[in-house]
Amino acid sequence: MKNVAVFGATGYAGIELTQILGGHPGVRAARFASDRLAGTSVAEHTGASVTCAYASTEETLGNLGEVDVAFLCTPGDVSLDLATKIRSAAQTCVIDLSGAHRLDDVGAWKAHYGQKASSDDYAIGSYGLPELFRAQGPLTALVANPGCYATAVALALAPAVEAGVVHEDALMVSAMSGVTGAGRSSREDLSFGELSDDARAYKVLRHQHVPEIEMALRRLTKAPLKVTFTPHLVPIRRGILVTAQLRLRSGMDTAALAALYRARYEGEPFVRVLGAPEDVTLRKVVGTNHTVLGVASDGHAAVVMLALDNLVKGAAGQAVQNMNRYLGFPETEGLLTLRRFAP
């Protein structure tokens, strides 16, 4: 049995993680940090099966002696600071859900996450996307949990890019995301009145997950590639639906492409290749750590659709997958019985 701590436990990702950890058979005691709710009941705020109260960030930091894994569900600049403090004081493994330790390009890291930090302080974590990088070796004690869009897009593109069957300089991807992707923000453009009955693109050609997606795919191919990514905000609470449009190098029909994807993800407990892109829906995955995808080809162009829950496979569920790997639990422990959004 292991002890864990969650920083930023009152955010969307932190609450999801609290609920998963509350039902994890290998976790004995957990500490949940929140300055806003310190002293109040965790169960009351989250519905999770835990009996403790939130403690302040400072108190939790001073109480990490027997903690095996600390999760950071905090904004990037806060994660940078917390990771440095935790790693200098304790042997605790840090799993950071922010982007602060993901990128191998210091320039891109500085632009998106490290504006206030010195490049000398930058530490790269093991990139925790098990389905693509498990075979490359065990995780280190600093794990960079991938971004929600980055997880979705990398899983959608990896089999085709790895096999060299598509033009790597023209990977066109759009995605729809629910509003929890932006966190518990009080921004006006994320308020109900602005969002409901509407849909819009945002951060066109400048989303911070593009360098991360390209980094992940480059690690598989060792070749230059270009992802053009357009994210959309749609008025649903959770879930990401990706549409990737790819140009095939040589005629490959739908059956051959589907066979390629099935072979790549064979045995993966959290990735399912469905019969067709039209079968891919958010209802099949929301509330779970599962990803579903479907492919189609006309011999020249291919379409890959993929769906996952941004707060589970895109954040807390994947973080628990990484904790399981780091601690030597079965990778699926605590993750196969999560609630589902619809039958």
Ligand SMILES: NC(=O)c1ccc[n+]([C@@H]2O[C@H](COP(=O)([O-])OP(=O)(O)OC[C@H]3O[C@@H](n4cnc5c(N)ncnc54)[C@H](OP(=O)(O)O)[C@@H]3O)[C@@H](O)[C@H]2O)c1
């Ligand atoms: N939402 C997603 O779909 C998603 C997916 C993948 C990764 N992520 C990443 O996960 C992290 C958390 O995202 P989220 O959506 O859960 O955000 P969120 O809902 O805005 O929650 C942020 C959390 O961080 C805490 N926090 C903020 N400033 C802090 C500080 N100075 N010291 C200590 N705690 C502080 C907040 O505490 P208070 O409640 O006290 O303000 C809150 O618990 C972010 O880095 C995000 O990029 C999010």
